[in-house]
Amino acid sequence: MDLGAAIIVVGVIAILCMPFVGLYARRRWLTGHGGLFDCAYRTGDGVPGSGWVLGLARYRGDQLEWYRAFSLALRPSLQFQREVTSFTHQRPSSGLEAVVLFDASRIVTLKDRVTSREHALAMDPDAAMALMSWLESAPPGSHYIPHSADSPL
16 A cells, blocks of 8 residues: 555544544533532423433532533533522333333423423432422522422522
């Protein structure tokens, strides 16, 4: 094999590896700006077990930021504001969800108190407990009002 063919092969391999290197670098960058945890988001309420998108989440101030796992975007796809988000309920993953989601996932349902929209997140039991604690607590001086999910601000 001549030098020209070797350069082309190396170039093609480098181009094929770039998305994986980009995903790795993005995850490292996000981890450096706060601890990440695995968290899937349900995009629709259609067929049970469908509509789940794998992702990563982190707490940043009074926001829970959710990022798609297989995206190169550095901005979160979703943001949950602590002062307008309330915990509705949680349940274990079942049926097809248990296969599609992370091992031993808990499905946590959150409600936006302004729009009344419900969001389903799947995470491990420790992350679910941390999310409930984060929603119930607030730093001193914040404007979080710990009322029911139907309570307006």
